[in-house]
Amino acid sequence: MNSNIQRLYEIAQKPSRKIIGLMAGTSLDGLDIALCTYQGSGLQTKVTVDEFETIPFSEEVKNEIRKIFAKKEIEFEQLCLLNPWIGNLHAEMINAFLQKRNIPNTEIDLIASHGQTVFHAPKIQHAKANFPNATLQIGDGDHIAVKTGIITLSDFRQKHCAAGGEGAPLAVYGDYLIFSEKNKNRILLNMGGISNFTFLSGDLDSEKVFATDTGTGNTIMDALMQREYGLPYDEDGAKASAGTVNKSLLEALKDHPFFTKELPKTTGPEVFNLAYLANAQKTSNTQSETTENILATLSLFTAETIADAIKQLPSGDHPNEVFMSGGGMHNPAIVNKLKALFPKTTFLKTDDIGINGDAKEAVLFATLANEAIVGGHTDFGKRGGVPSVTMGKISFPN
Numbered sequence: 220m221n222s223n224i225q226r227l228y229e230i231a232q233k234p235s236r237k238i239i240g241l242m243a244g245t246s247l248d249g250l251d252i253a254l255c256t257y258q259g260s261g262l263q264t265k266v267t268v269d270e271f272e273t274i275p276f277s278e279e280v281k282n283e284i285r286k287i288f289a290k291k292e293i294e295f296e297q298l299c300l301l302n303p304w305i306g307n308l309h310a311e312m313i314n315a316f317l318q319k320r321n322i323p324n325t326e327i328d329l330i331a332s333h334g335q336t337v338f339h340a341p342k343i344q345h346a347k348a349n350f351p352n353a354t355l356q357i358g359d360g361d362h363i364a365v366k367t368g369i370i371t372l373s374d375f376r377q378k379h380c381a382a383g384g385e386g387a388p389l390a391v392y393g394d395y396l397i398f399s400e401k402n403k404n405r406i407l408l409n410m411g412g413i414s415n416f417t418f419l420s421g422d423l424d425s426e427k428v429f430a431t432d433t434g435t436g437n438t439i440m441d442a443l444m445q446r447e448y449g450l451p452y453d454e455d456g457a458k459a460s461a462g463t464v465n466k467s468l469l470e471a472l473k474d475h476p477f478f479t480k481e482l483p484k485t486t487g488p489e490v491f492n493l494a495y496l497a498n499a500q501k502t503s504n505t506q507s508e509t510t511e512n513i514l515a516t517l518s519l520f521t522a523e524t525i526a527d528a529i530k531q532l533p534s535g536d537h538p539n540e541v542f543m544s545g546g547g548m549h550n551p552a553i554v555n556k557l558k559a560l561f562p563k564t565t566f567l568k569t570d571d572i573g574i575n576g577d578a579k580e581a582v583l584f585a586t587l588a589n590e591a592i593v594g595g596h597t598d599f600g601k602r603g604g605v606p607s608v609t610m611g612k613i614s615f616p617n
């Protein structure tokens with residue numbers, strides 16, 4: 220037997236495993252690294268986040284990614300170069316993360332790497348009848364495995380597409396295993412560049428569980444902050460909170476077929492970007508609005524489109540607790556508007572049910588890797604076309 224297969228076999232049988240989950244999201248803010256300990260699998264999964272850090276990307280890294288990120292036309296050479304370059308970069312960040320904590324790489328059983336999404340193209344978006352749902356994450360797993368010496372699982376989204384999904388949101392798998400609780404209907408709302416939520420049913424019925432993107436989170440606001448002020452985001456929603464919502468602009472922003480398509484659905488910055496904002500400003504004749512008013516309007520756009528999607532749940536399913544995660548939960552300009560739209564609902568953070576909301580997506584990928592090696596027996600149901608599949612490709616260090 221190949222010694223790598225032997226090692227995997229041993230990892231699968233260990234009573235507990237150390238798995239590093241990685242997420243590099245659409246905000247391009249940095250690499251989320253969560254070192255987790257796992258016991259069990261499926262609905263018996265027990266996970267603790269032992270260490271967590273977001274290692275910011277330098278401006279140079281962001282600029283290299285922006286050359287191809289969510290663009291229809293790119294230099295093909297740049298895509299080819301970035302694939303191993305991002306793999307190596309993520310590996311160096313993991314090595315530094317472990318070194319800083321005096322943890323030898325040999326103590327880690329697995330790395331679960333999401334990679335960097337560079338383009339997301341579900342059928343509803345590309346509208347090319349002969350082509351399937353497609354999504355592309357780069358940052359090659361072999362490079363991570365070789366540079367860290369740790370078995371690496373990567374490229375999780377392709378199997379989801381192959382089995383009929385849109386490649387996202389995958390959050391439903393981890394959320395169902397980690398956050399389900401009997402007799403509690405729950406919504407887990409992640410507000411990153413794009414927002415999504417998972418609905419968990421209190422009767423633990425996997426057929427009822429599903430996740431969907433709702434539209435923007437911070438992506439347009441971040442891009443506007445970058446363009447107008449050279450800043451990565453509107454810290455604590457200060458500028459948005461100083462502005463006034465422009466109702467005409469809000470209506471124009473909400474006028475897109477994505478919002479009338481039934482749940483679940485996915486999207487990305489390929490749709491929600493500065494060109495989208497410019498078009499909405501043109502159709503609503505609001506080109507001369509101040510940046511602060513635009514930010515106020517965009518934050519309500521995020522909150523209202525999240526609320527509109529949540530309100531599509533059958534009324535009996537509507538939970539009275541929403542658990543937030545992702546960077547948007549730190550933005551009061553979004554969160555206060557959401558709270559106003561759901562006055563009877565309590566807004567908490569996933570921190571309140573055991574997982575740091577900033578680490579949640581990185582933990583998701585660690586959970587998927589745990590399932591790929593140890594689990595694989597959970598029925599995730601079919602509602603919303605969520606396929607029950609094992610995800611992630613395995614890269615060995617030698």
Ligand SMILES: Nc1ncnc2c1ncn2[C@@H]1O[C@H](COP(=O)(O)OP(=O)(O)OP(=O)(O)O)[C@@H](O)[C@H]1O
Binds near residue numbers: 244245451452547
């Ligand atoms: N203190 C803060 N005030 C306002 N916004 C914040 C704050 N902290 C983080 N954010 C927002 O959160 C974003 C990062 O969120 P996160 O890391 O969850 O996104 P992501 O994982 O890249 O996106 P996605 O989940 O859509 O792929 C920042 O770009 C910013 O817009």
Ligand SMILES: CC(=O)N[C@H]1[C@@H]2OC[C@@H](O2)[C@@H](O)[C@@H]1O[C@H](C)C(=O)O
Binds near residue numbers: 244354411432486487
């Ligand atoms: C293609 C892609 O990278 N999608 C991300 C993005 O960021 C949020 C939202 O859009 C979600 O659909 C997804 O990530 C999370 C981790 C998911 O799959 O659940």
